[in-house]
Amino acid sequence: xxxxxxxxxxxxxxxxxxxxxxxxxxxxxxxxxxxxxxxxxxxxxxxxxxxxxxxxxxxxxxxxxxxxxxxxxxxxxxxxxxxxxxxxxxxxxxxxxxxxxxxxxxxxxxxxxxxxxxxxxxxxxxxxxxxxxxxxxxxxxxxxxxxxxxxxxxxxxxxxxxxxxxxxxxxxxxxxxxxxxxxxxxxxxxxxxxxxxxxxxxxxxxxxxxxxxxxxxxxxxxxxxxxxxxxxxxxxxxxxxxxxxxxxxxxxxxxxxxxxxxx
Amino acid sequence: xxxxxxxxxxxxxxxxxxxxxxxxxxxxxxxxxxxxxxxxxxxxxxxxxxxxxxxxxxxxxxxxxxxxxxxxxxxxxxxxxxxxxxxxxxxxxxxxxxxxxxxxxxxxxxxxxxxxxxxxxxxxxxxxxxxxxxxxxxxxxxxxxxxxxxxxxxxxxxxxxxxxxxxxxxxxxxxxxxxxxxxxxxxxxxxxxxxxxxxxxxxxxxxxxxxxxxxxxxxxxxxxxxxxxxxxxxxxxxxxxxxxxxxxxxxxxxxxxxxxxxx
Amino acid sequence: xxxxxxxxxxxxxxxxxxxxxxxxxxxxxxxxxxxxxxxxxxxxxxxxxxxxxxxxxxxxxxxxxxxxxxxxxxxxxxxxxxxxxxxxxxxxxxxxxxxxxxxxxxxxxxxxxxxxxxxxxxxxxxxxxxxxxxxxxxxxxxxxxxxxxxxxxxxxxxxxxxxxxxxxxxxxxxxxxxxxxxxxxxxxxxxxxxxxxxxxxxxxxxxxxxxxxxxxxxxxxxxxxxxxxxxxxxxxxxxxxxxxxxxxxxxxxxxxxxxxxxx
Numbered sequence: 001x002x003x004x005x006x007x008x009x010x011x012x013x014x015x016x017x018x019x020x021x022x023x024x025x026x027x028x029x030x031x032x033x034x035x036x037x038x039x040x041x042x043x044x045x046x047x048x049x050x051x052x053x054x055x056x057x058x059x060x061x062x063x064x065x066x067x068x069x070x071x072x073x074x075x076x077x078x079x080x081x082x083x084x085x086x087x088x089x090x091x092x093x094x095x096x097x098x099x100x101x102x103x104x105x106x107x108x109x110x111x112x113x114x115x116x117x118x119x120x121x122x123x124x125x126x127x128x129x130x131x132x133x134x135x136x137x138x139x140x141x142x143x144x145x146x147x148x149x150x151x152x153x154x155x156x157x158x159x160x161x162x163x164x165x166x167x168x169x170x171x172x173x174x175x176x177x178x179x180x181x182x183x184x185x186x187x188x189x190x191x192x193x194x195x196x197x198x199x200x201x202x203x204x205x206x207x208x209x210x211x212x213x214x215x216x217x218x219x220x221x222x223x224x225x226x227x228x229x230x231x232x233x234x235x236x237x238x239x240x241x242x243x244x245x246x247x248x249x250x251x252x253x254x255x256x257x258x259x260x261x262x263x
Numbered sequence: 264x265x266x267x268x269x270x271x272x273x274x275x276x277x278x279x280x281x282x283x284x285x286x287x288x289x290x291x292x293x294x295x296x297x298x299x300x301x302x303x304x305x306x307x308x309x310x311x312x313x314x315x316x317x318x319x320x321x322x323x324x325x326x327x328x329x330x331x332x333x334x335x336x337x338x339x340x341x342x343x344x345x346x347x348x349x350x351x352x353x354x355x356x357x358x359x360x361x362x363x364x365x366x367x368x369x370x371x372x373x374x375x376x377x378x379x380x381x382x383x384x385x386x387x388x389x390x391x392x393x394x395x396x397x398x399x400x401x402x403x404x405x406x407x408x409x410x411x412x413x414x415x416x417x418x419x420x421x422x423x424x425x426x427x428x429x430x431x432x433x434x435x436x437x438x439x440x441x442x443x444x445x446x447x448x449x450x451x452x453x454x455x456x457x458x459x460x461x462x463x464x465x466x467x468x469x470x471x472x473x474x475x476x477x478x479x480x481x482x483x484x485x486x487x488x489x490x491x492x493x494x495x496x497x498x499x500x501x502x503x504x505x506x507x508x509x510x511x512x513x514x515x516x517x518x519x520x521x522x523x524x525x526x
Numbered sequence: 527x528x529x530x531x532x533x534x535x536x537x538x539x540x541x542x543x544x545x546x547x548x549x550x551x552x553x554x555x556x557x558x559x560x561x562x563x564x565x566x567x568x569x570x571x572x573x574x575x576x577x578x579x580x581x582x583x584x585x586x587x588x589x590x591x592x593x594x595x596x597x598x599x600x601x602x603x604x605x606x607x608x609x610x611x612x613x614x615x616x617x618x619x620x621x622x623x624x625x626x627x628x629x630x631x632x633x634x635x636x637x638x639x640x641x642x643x644x645x646x647x648x649x650x651x652x653x654x655x656x657x658x659x660x661x662x663x664x665x666x667x668x669x670x671x672x673x674x675x676x677x678x679x680x681x682x683x684x685x686x687x688x689x690x691x692x693x694x695x696x697x698x699x700x701x702x703x704x705x706x707x708x709x710x711x712x713x714x715x716x717x718x719x720x721x722x723x724x725x726x727x728x729x730x731x732x733x734x735x736x737x738x739x740x741x742x743x744x745x746x747x748x749x750x751x752x753x754x755x756x757x758x759x760x761x762x763x764x765x766x767x768x769x770x771x772x773x774x775x776x777x778x779x780x781x782x783x784x785x786x787x788x789x
Contacts, residue, residue, distance in 0.1 A: 012714030021583030072745025188275030219335025320547030451538030482598025
């Protein structure tokens with residue numbers, strides 16, 4: 001049984017099907033698993049967040065991830081190895097947050113390879129013409145033998161674009177704590193997911209959010225329909241939510257907004 | 264060849280990918296088939312309708328279905344066996360309409376098991392942390408050996424939440440028939456699908472719907488573009504449709520609305 | 527290893543799941559790959575365009591494609607063989623543009639078969655009740671033995687509906703060239719994709735589009751954010767785009783619009 005290939009992009013449909021065709025053409029019976037193809041267009045940090053929160057749940061796999069505002073320019077292409085996982089995509093920071101999370105979980109090193117490539121058949125669809133073929137190359141030789149591919153060259157941390165998702169600040173004064181975080185993403189439910197780790201709120205029953213007191217609960221259904229709540233989401237971060245409604249609307253929050261929690 | 268696992272939820276993307284990762288991590292080369300992940304948010308009856316209309320077409324499978332407004336509360340988790348099929352999901356009625364339909368088709372009994380579970384890693388994503396692992400357990404021992412799992416306990420009909428989709432009423436008086444039904448769901452085409460069985464209209468060429476006479480036809484194209492029609496949908500129920508348009512708008516109908524047919 | 531089955535339709539969800547159930551019920555462990563199920567409703571030319579641009583990337587496969595405004599009428603059903611590929615779907619032109627493209631790539635003949643069929647179980651869901659079973663039949667006997675199926679009859683070009691996507695006109699006068707094309711589709715990014723082959727613009731740095739001068743570039747990022755550009759898309763046709771914006775809005779173009787390029 002060979003490892004699966006996961007696919008993630010901001011391509012909508014039907015572009016991802018062409019990538020799947022290329023992979024099946026090359027690899028025959030490889031298993032393909034979609035992570036998502038509806039990431040917000042060309043929004044690298046949001047895609048990096050979601051990849052960080054989903055890829056670590058997979059068994060060893062080749063992860064093909066393409067959110068690529070610089071497609072057609074001279075931006076480089078990367079292949080990253082973390083233990084038995086490989087990630088393939090553009091050199092714009094996208095692959096690093098998920099690679100670090102996989103590294104933590106598997107206690108593995110991150111090795112980054114630059115991909116040397118000829119001009120692809122198209123200037124606008126490197127997912128099909130560059131990244132899918134590279135993912136097929138890696139799958140074919142095996143993640144543990146990536147370095148045997150002539151077009152992969154190990155590179156140092158100075159030689160690729162890194163991306164670090166923002167961290168919150170914590171101030172403690174006379175028994176009061178103020179955490180200033182940021183909305184990293186808004187999910188399909190309208191939950192505004194911040195970068196504030198849930199354990200900071202471990203013993204809080206309620207927290208003041210931008211001046212309004214909101215209960216901290218375990219379940220949406222712990223408050224009435226339409227009521228605001230804070231909860232620690234499945235990714236371990238504090239979310240601003242509404243039971244059976246949209247947290248982003250109720251709290252007036254959108255991606256990148258600063259949000260202040262006091263308790 | 265082991266049975267496939269079908270996945271259905273109201274999770275949008277990319278949350279279902281984490282469930283797939285968990286299943287592949289546990290089961291290696293299991294085949295995963297998406298039913299839908301865009302069911303209306305937390306709308307258990309609509310999801311139960313669609314599961315009832317799709318799951319019976321599958322060969323023996325483990326069906327993982329999560330629409331779960333009570334996630335994180337003390338609502339129970341269920342595993343249901345119907346012949347060679349198993350369904351896994353929350354105890355809120357979701358699994359019973361599809362289980363009954365599979366039971367009819369396969370002339371099988373419905374056996375319901377309560378799932379004993381420890382506190383999952385998250386309070387908001389039991390799809391990943393509870394239901395996917397249970398589906399993997401059931402798949403691993405085999406549907407015919409579900410009862411050998413220590414954390415599954417057979418329960419009686421009094422011990423779980425049932426859900427019955429509403430039935431229409433039929434009045435016949437002096438040769439005239441009036442059927443009062445309800446819109447169960449509106450599909451992506453805008454077809455307003457009622458709970459009125461199509462055979463009630465077997466010999467009708469036209470029917471009065473809420474005061475307006477509408478033709479009963481076999482094909483959308485039997486009426487002009489933009490015209491209203493009634494037809495018996497692929498699930499066997501009467502739909503209020505428009506040829507190349509949205510029936511819900513033309514008839515002014517939404518989910519849960521009562522609708523009266525006279526002929 | 528048997529060929530995969532690709533699925534494409536305008537069904538949204540969850541209807542495609544019923545087709546997958548039927549295929550798995552019949553064929554056991556066949557690999558299913560979605561091309562797209564969100565083609566614009568009942569828009570045969572747009573779906574034909576996308577199938578033409580995606581199916582040729584697949585290895586030999588059975589391609590099930592259903593965009594079918596005539597469902598339930600007496601329109602015929604077709605199975606088409608092109609080399610090692612088969613396409614199955616309604617007789618409305620949908621299958622011919624992708625079949626011709628596969629034929630070019632593989633230097634193969636197109637053979638068209640009419641499908642004789644009994645009244646399907648539903649009048650509105652032939653994807654499930656007619657086309658998926660035919661695709662299963664073809665997959666079972668093998669593409670190279672399609673003609674052994676009793677319900678398939680070879681037909682001549684006069685006996686099925688063909689569809690040809692429109693071609694642009696080119697006028698050259700005193701060193702100036704005017705190309706009059708048409709917007710074939712608008713993709714999810716808002717790129718307005720025309721029928722003008724990219725090689726016509728091979729040496730142009732800028733082109734006048736409906737009176738406005740626009741640069742011809744290789745990469746979206748070659749112009750500033752929000753600026754208009756022309757580029758040759760991954761399918762080889764000229765697109766009217768905007769860097770990080772929607773080309774259709776900026777150029778005021780929608781599907782079927784005529785567009786004039788001068789240089």
